[in-house]
Amino acid sequence: MPARAHSRKLTATLLLMTGSLMSGAPLALAASQETNAPPIASETAVQPIAGSNTVSQLIGSSLSELPDFGSNFSSFTLDNGLQVVVIPDHRAPVVTHMVWYKVGGADEKRGESGIAHFLEHLMFKGTPDHPDGEFSKIVASIGGEENAFTGHDYTAYFQRVAKQHLGLVMEMEADRMANLELREDQVQPERKVILEERAMRIDNNPSAQLSEALSAALYRNNPYGVPVIGWEHEMEQLDRKKALDFYNLYYTPNNAILVVAGDVTEKEVRSLAKQTYGQVKRRAEPGERVRAVEPPQLTARSLVLRNERVRQPSVRRSYMTPSETTAKAGESSALDLLGYIMGSGTNSRLYQSLVVKDGVAASAGAYYQSGGLNDTRMIFYGTPSANHTVDDVLAGIKAEINRLVTEGVTKEEMERAKRSLLSETFYAQDNQAALARIVGSNLTTGSSLEDIKSWPDRLAKVTAEDVVGAARTYLQEHRSVTGYLLPPETKVAAASPMPKARDMGKPKEAPRASVKVPNPKSRPVGHPKPKPDTSDQTQPEAASKAGPKAEQAE
DSSP states (O other), X not given: OOOOOOSSOOSSOOOOOSTBTTSSSOSSBOOOBSOOOOOOOOOOOOOOOTTOSSHHHHHOSOTTSOOOOSTTOEEEEOTTSOEEXXXXXXXXXXXXXXXXXXXXXXXXXXXXXXXXXXXXXHTTSOOSSSOTTHHHHHHHHTTOEEEEEEOSSOEEEEEXXXXXXXXXXXXXXXXXXXXXXXXXXXXXXXXXXXHHHHXXXXXXXXXXXXXXXXXXXXXXXXXXXXXXXXXXXXHTTOOHHHHHHHHHHHOSGGGEEEEEEESOOXXXXXXXXXXXXXXXXXXXXXXXXXXXXXXXXXXXXXXXXXXXXXXXXXXXXXXXXXXXTTSOTTHHHHHHHHHHHHHSSTTSHHIIIIIIISOXXXXXXXXXXXXXXXXXEEEEEEEEOTTOOHHHHHHHHHHHHHHHHHHOOOHHHHHHHHHHHHHHHHHGGGOHHHHHHHHHHHHTTTOOHHHHHHHHHHHHTOOHHHHHHHHHHHOOGGGEEEEEEEOTTXXXXXXXXXXXXXXXXXXXXXXXXXXXXXXXXXXXXXXXXXXXXXXXXXOGGGOBTTBOOOOOBO
8 A cells, every 4th residue: 555645644544455355356454446555564473263273173074063253242232223243353452443424436426536534534633632743743652553445435444442442532533533624724735735645646657547437437427537636626616615515425334334343242332332432423425326337338548558668568457246235146256266266376277277287477366355345346456477468468367257158167266265255354453453444345345244144155166167156247358348458669569549538537327226235134245355445447468376455545
């Protein structure tokens, strides 16, 4: 994750996971459409889950009997509508406290892109009881860590503190949920900060520019095509009134979820929550999350970005796929396994074929971004080796997709993929911040606690035929958008010139339709991992073995 040019001084980086807990690749501990996540902040040493030394010990010789996942999670709702989730972990006297708002970049008005992320910054500007900067100073003074992040579907704020300070951070977070104050002399400088952040993360990064263009080309009508950080010309128009209007509409307890993980009981959290958040009055319901529906894509699209700073050519291809929320029963889990088999690590089909066997690529991989209220994507990527081109890499990717569809997947591949994804999920229980993020990101995008708990059993039941069927349905040429990142003089077989950033940012007139989250009890969901947010994705080809790291718009 790139450094941020915040005016506020935070005490620690966001507790994200390395590898794939934040990525489109399932729970190998990674991340999403935003950039390289930092290593997780060190936690107090704790004992690992009993018997979790190896994958075979953790899962056993058969996938028919799986270890427990999430049976100790509990949930209750305050009178003002705030949902509270408690995840007990008594191995160390620390707690992770996260507040998730069910609003993100995809919920913004047309012409106000970036307002969700802008408000995230402004939430640190203070209240009458805790003036500008005091929140962070208090967290630092008690040895805590804090940060915040914004995605397309949610915005979240977190602190990690010693158990005895939980009531304090709950009081401060509840205070700014209800009493944010913004002065014009605070808003204007912070707008410069987010514009500088965009310049650093996107405008001066060719890889991020291509990712932004790919999203805009894939999502021509749906707001997932607009970067969470915003289009520059619209960010320049964000102001105090727009920020407060957004805050007053969405930052209300009946539109939020509180997740507390650590050395606590439900009784303790319930008491503290009533004393703090329970005093915050609910506002009117924010209303249904209405978004433009993406029409079926009938022809392949391609983009080329040439830049003198590019030294290593690369190619990326995105296929629109259903998300956990929009998928039919079993599809999301099948896509999780498909992404793993095709592109996760050195044993994946793409790596073995393109890098090891044929030698056309220096790197190659794929991953599925499962989380979102709307359709998401599966992404393939690669960089050519010496004496080979991006066309060679893309041809190899297409050949491997065709081979999987025509020849199927082996029993060994299915077993290895399931064991790897399941073990990563169970190992995540060793990290309270990981669990808090899993729960919060899933609950804010349509899942229930039962969906999260039952995911391992559902994944274990996916068949090879399910995986091939998902590939046959969704990895079709006409559903793809391909992007080439090239040095100035490099040629590519066939591609369209990339539209200018401001052209991509103009609001598109498209029919808007209601996007309803299905009843969680009536549908299965996919991998219970932190959701891939759609912001400023960068350099997926530099990902870890488990898949590209999530990009978190902070």
